[in-house]
Amino acid sequence: MPKQKQIPPEDLIIPPQDNRICGTICMCQMTAVLSSVALVYLTVAVYMPTLRAFQSGISEVPAMCTTTRLWKRDDCDWVTCGEWCLSKSSGTCYQIYVNLRRNGSELTFENCTSSANKICYGIDQENAKSSRCIADECKNLTGTFNCTKGKCINITDAFECEFKNRDPPLKCSGRRGKITCQELDGLHNCERGTCEKIRTPYNCDRRCVDIPTRNKNVILLSGDKVFLSHCQRALANTEDDQKEIWTEDQDNILLASCYIIENTTQGVIANDCINGSLLSKESLTDLTNFTFLNYLSVVNTELLDPNRVIAPPEMDLLIANESRLHINMEGCVNTLRDECKDFFREYGKDGSDHNARARFPCFYADSDPNKVVAHFDLEGTYRHFLVASILPSCLFVVSCIILVFCQKTVEVGDDAKMRFKGCSGVDLIIAPGDKSVSANNLGDGGGGDSVKAL
Numbered sequence: 534m535p536k537q538k539q540i541p542p543e544d545l546i547i548p549p550q551d552n553r554i555c556g557t558i559c560m561c562q563m564t565a566v567l568s569s570v571a572l573v574y575l576t577v578a579v580y581m582p583t584l585r586a587f588q589s590g591i592s593e594v595p596a597m598c599t600t601t602r603l604w605k606r607d608d609c610d611w612v613t614c615g616e617w618c619l620s621k622s623s624g625t626c627y628q629i630y631v632n633l634r635r636n637g638s639e640l641t642f643e644n645c646t647s648s649a650n651k652i653c654y655g656i657d658q659e660n661a662k663s664s665r666c667i668a669d670e671c672k673n674l675t676g677t678f679n680c681t682k683g684k685c686i687n688i689t690d691a692f693e694c695e696f697k698n699r700d701p702p703l704k705c706s707g708r709r710g711k712i713t714c715q716e717l718d719g720l721h722n723c724e725r726g727t728c729e730k731i732r733t734p735y736n737c738d739r740r741c742v743d744i745p746t747r748n749k750n751v752i753l754l755s756g757d758k759v760f761l762s763h764c765q766r767a768l769a770n771t772e773d774d775q776k777e778i779w780t781e782d783q784d785n786i787l788l789a790s791c792y793i794i795e796n797t798t799q800g801v802i803a804n805d806c807i808n809g810s811l812l813s814k815e816s817l818t819d820l821t822n823f824t825f826l827n828y829l830s831v832v833n834t835e836l837l838d839p840n841r842v843i844a845p846p847e848m849d850l851l852i853a854n855e856s857r858l859h860i861n862m863e864g865c866v867n868t869l870r871d872e873c874k875d876f877f878r879e880y881g882k883d884g885s886d887h888n889a890r891a892r893f894p895c896f897y898a899d900s901d902p903n904k905v906v907a908h909f910d911l912e913g914t915y916r917h918f919l920v921a922s923i924l925p926s927c928l929f930v931v932s933c934i935i936l937v938f939c940q941k942t943v944e945v946g947d948d949a950k951m952r953f954k955g956c957s958g959v960d961l962i963i964a965p966g967d968k969s970v971s972a973n974n975l976g977d978g979g980g981g982d983s984v985k986a987l
Contacts, residue, residue: 554951558939561932568929577619578867579921586862586914593911595894597792597805598631601855603881613858614873615865629858629881633897633905634850637807638843640789641775642751643800644765649749651759653741653823654691655888661686666714672706674723677731683715685723688737694720696735702727741823750781753803754790754830756889759823762801769843770802778843779811786812787837789844790830792892809837809844853902858895861908880907 605627612626656679664670666683676689699722705714706726720731744759746752751767753760767779767787779787792805810833837844858880866872882891896909942953 549950551951554939554943554953557935558943561935561939564928564932565936568925568932571925572929575921575925579918582863583914583918586909586911589862590898590900591862591896591906591909591911592898593896593909595636595896596852596905597634597636597850598856598858598893598895598905598907599634600629600631600858600880600883600891602630602883603877603885604628604630611857611859612864614860614876616869616871616873618863618865618867627877627881629877629883630855631858631895631905632851633853633856633895633902634847635852637791637805637845637850638809639770640778640791640803640806640844641768641770641800642762642764642766642803643768645751645762645801646764647748648760648762648796648801649745651741651744651761651823653739653757653759655739655757656686656688656691666705666717671714671717671728672726674705674721674726674728676723677737678717678721678723678728680717680719680721680728683717685717685721691740692737693740694722694731694735694737696720696722696731698732698734700730700732702729738822738824742820744821744823744826745819746786746817746821747819750786751801752786752788752826753794753806754788754826755792755794755803756892758794759826760794760801764801776843778838783811784814786814786817788812788826788830789837790847806844807847807850808833811835811837852897856897856903856905859904859906861906876907 605625607625609626609628611628613629614627664674664678664685664687666685671683671685674685674687676687677692677694678685679688680686703713703717704727705717705723714728717728717730720735720737721728722731723729744761746761748763749761751760751762751764763781765781766777768775769778787809788811789803789806789809791803791807794801794803808830810830812829812834816829833846836846841849860866860873860876880891880893882888884890893907895905895907897905943951944954945951
């Protein structure tokens, strides 16, 4: 049988394409795909939360919240803050409960002299120096320590604790002591590595003493800070005017708890003041301590306003107890910048470490005061909605229009090259050695056609 002659494969010659047409089509396709994906993602991340925010009925006028407890749980049906909204939080979750109340009064103190500020520092649990029993650092502990599973923080310089009941001592030195002290938990009184657990009841007061109250007739508490001054008079700021509520001629001391205290050209302005009371000068000596001032603020022996309107007791303003706090409407964030960690550090102060409780503005709906949010900005939410809807939508529509235009106006010729319809120029490609096309064939009928000889 004769051997068949193999025909060599024909070399296909692909002409160079117009970069402007190819680039435009590729760019529009990529833009259409990315903008459509963005619209799907933003539906969950922006559009639906915006709709819920407008339908929530939450007032844009903030109320005030005070943290009452921070719970750490392994299984919970709601969380205060989650790091990713597109997935359900798993594992350990944190829940913050707050007391919700109306805003207090705004007070202005005029002609204040001899002012003083005292900051009562507590223990920063995260940054405080700690001793780890597993590393044999507890063998020489001396003082009062707050321990959590073998990790002990020295609180001797910050708190003075009074107690009577103690457990049998544990020795934290030596091989057996190192193992035993890894289970230290709670408040302990230690002496050279020998620790006794302090049993309830006990009382730990902050070591914030020597607060100068001599010749001071105004004392304002703000968290861990104390402002003291000698002022001529106090005014209550209302929407219409100012009302005088106290003067130095009364010869007593005005005590109140306020959220923010600012020294301005108009005087000392204090916002959200509650528990306003009047103290006799004999009730304080030249020096006092932080614990006693907090006690006097809560007792309210003589109210600043007998009608309980200006700087009233906190209980008079209470809206709801044990409300659930959320960082926002969704209870989660998508920033992936450890925003929840910073949020718990600031808003999770419940006073369990003997520091001041967190106090902050919050928002709620009249129909459901048991749920409050810390961040709520309806105007800002609307702006984000406009940007997140207009920008990707416009990109998607424009890219689709350009793609449709290219589909209608761009064609692929017999030479496998894309060009716009109606263009008279034709690129003809002649393979080397191809004599079927000569200059005579192209001389008369070529018109303006271009010829490329390869």
